[in-house]
Amino acid sequence: xxxxxxxxxxxxxxxxxxxxxxxxxxxxxxxxxxxxxxxxxxxxxxxxxxxxxxxxxxxxxxxxxxxxxxxxxxxxxxxxxxxxxxxxxxxxxxxxxxxxxxxxxxxxxxxxxxxxxxxxxxxxxxxxxxxxxxxxxxxxxxxxxxxxxxxxxxxxxxxxxxxxxxxxxxxxxxxxxxxxxxxxxxxxxxxxxxxxxxxxxxxxxxxxxxxxxxxxxxxxxxxxxxxxxxxxxxxxxxxxxxxxxxxxxxxxxxxxxxxxxxxxxxxx
Numbered sequence: 559x560x561x562x563x564x565x566x567x568x569x570x571x572x573x574x575x576x577x578x579x580x581x582x583x584x585x586x587x588x589x590x591x592x593x594x595x596x597x598x599x600x601x602x603x604x605x606x607x608x609x610x611x612x613x614x615x616x617x618x619x620x621x622x623x624x625x626x627x628x629x630x631x632x633x634x635x636x637x638x639x640x641x642x643x644x645x646x647x648x649x650x651x652x653x654x655x656x657x658x659x660x661x662x663x664x665x666x667x668x669x670x671x672x673x674x675x676x677x678x679x680x681x682x683x684x685x686x687x688x689x690x691x692x693x694x695x696x697x698x699x700x701x702x703x704x705x706x707x708x709x710x711x712x713x714x715x716x717x718x719x720x721x722x723x724x725x726x727x728x729x730x731x732x733x734x735x736x737x738x739x740x741x742x743x744x745x746x747x748x749x750x751x752x753x754x755x756x757x758x759x760x761x762x763x764x765x766x767x768x769x770x771x772x773x774x775x776x777x778x779x780x781x782x783x784x785x786x787x788x789x790x791x792x793x794x795x796x797x798x799x800x801x802x803x804x805x806x807x808x809x810x811x812x813x814x815x816x817x818x819x820x821x822x823x824x825x826x
Contacts, residue, residue: 559584565657569611577774583611587657589771592616592679594667594695596643598756599709599763600685601633606764607683608651608658615651615658618675619643620666630753667691672698673813681767682706685760689734696730697805699723701813707766707778711756712749714787718759719797720766720778723806727779732800755787 572578589612593600596619623638638646644662676682684695699706700723708730709718721729769775781794804811
């Protein structure tokens with residue numbers, strides 16, 4: 559693959575970075591990423607990855623654009639209300655950069671289809687709004703040994719973790735256990751969320767994907783990033799792999815058995 563003059567100009571600001579260069583740009587353009595959820599987290603992640611020249615993005619969401627989404631889900635505009643989020647995203651990203659091939663998947667992810675959806679991905683970005691989906695994506699990615707980043711945002715707060723299964727880094731289930739052990743959590747519609755917090759976290763998710771693909775910098779593995787925008791606090795807390803984790807531990811369950819642990823219920 560050789561970069562055209564237009565591509566060299568388009569990506570010039572990142573090609574000039576010594577960590578990327580022309581070889582790194584070509585690597586990005588050969589990569590396939592999957593984004594689960596096209597809301598507050600998935601929107602900025604998709605924008606920045608398409609802009610960076612990722613070769614293929616698989617966009618997964620079954621939902622439709624609502625008026626209340628527009629405060630934070632920047633892929634979607636007022637004229638997109640009642641439109642599928644995948645279609646809305648496809649239109650914006652095609653307008654942004656035709657170098658990036660877009661595949662849309664209008665499905666609710668489940669234990670029955672998640673492996674098929676994410677297979678052949680070089681990296682997965684989890685951008686849903688509920689623990690069940692996050693656990694499902696975690697379990698499937700660990701099972702298939704696909705690296706991924708996972709984030710959550712509510713009110714003025716957010717958290718983020720990257721997992722590289724081949725290096726046996728701490729997974730999301732190591733930190734939070736099983737769905738059935740978690741207390742009920744308020745949704746964004748109940749607790750509220752300032753729009754910029756998922757914007758920040760989704761942008762960091764995109765950056766984690768780029769760093770992994772190019773093998774540069776330090777990933778947010780074996781630690782969680784916590785963001786508090788009210789107090790301008792960005793902090794990291796070390797998290798440790800659980801040897802008895804049902805998906806990445808010393809004696810993991812078969813993927814088809816994890817339904818009993820809550821990964822069969824998902825919303826994206």
